[in-house]
Amino acid sequence: MQRVGVIGGGLMGAGIAEVSARAGHDVIVTEAGSASARAALGRLEKSLARAEAKGKLASAAVVLDRIRVTTDLDAVADRDVVIEAIVEDETAKAELFKRLDTVVTSPDAILASNTSSIPIMKLGVVTSRPQQVIGIHFFNPVPVLQLVELVPSLLTSPETTERARAWVEGPVGDGGLGKRTIDCQDRAGFVVNALLIPFILSAIRMYESGFASAEDIDRGLVLGAAHPQGPLSLADLIGLDTTKAIAESLYEEFKEPLYAPPPLLQRMVDAGLLGRKTRRGFYTYE
Known part of the structure; x- marks a missing residue:
């Protein structure tokens, strides 16, 4: 999964975009408006510059070049995985997943949520492909903390879960993010x-x-x-x-x-x- 979409460029969304780009992926971040898009880009620039200054990154500019921030949700149509990282509100997330279901054209794309607590089933059932909807919950700050919770719903296919695991745990430079996962039941709050x-x-x-x-x-x-x-x-x-x-x-x-x-x-x-x-x-x- 080389093409990554992130919906929401706040602290969590920007962090997910950063670790994906640092792993070599082509990343698109979408925001609701131009002001929030500028803020997301500034957040990324500041974090990457800090990593470069500390010697943890060879070139912030090279990583930033892999990220595009836009207000156009249709830009994520060709993504292999799209991760929702908007406000922790069930209604807003469900509405977004309805839209992503029509926007994302790849038949194999994973639609993921970074929700901290909302049951994944409630997001999957509003789409026509609940078998491809899963929780991929990162922890803040994303570039620092290694843990990711994988949360399949009752309708998530085993293939989707294993593809998500392979992407998250795979070595950086070999298609993965280099993080560690734990498996969680689809219950509010997860583990x-x-x-x-x-x-x-x-x-x-x-x-x-x-x-x-x-x-x-x-x-x-x-x-x-x-x-x-x-x-x-x-x-x-x-x-x-x-x-x-x-x-x-x-x-x-x-x-x-x-x-x-x-x-x-x-x-x-x-x-x-x-x-x-x-x-x-x-x-x-x-």
């Missing part, structure tokens, strides 16, 4: 977020109740449990809106109280305090 989000929500509830400060909660997990980052700092990195969306998806599926977003998280999202992306969440970022 990592089904474990991680309740943990983060518990930390938010602890902070909300006044039990401890944000700094002490995070310091406790870093120094006492050898976590590389505390749960509230991690929530800021993920994005509080994304954290809330995943929690809501988990609660909708399992109806377990531990998955329900705490009131403080709801209010922070309402206020636009989304973490690092808005420079303010549980911490303030310069």
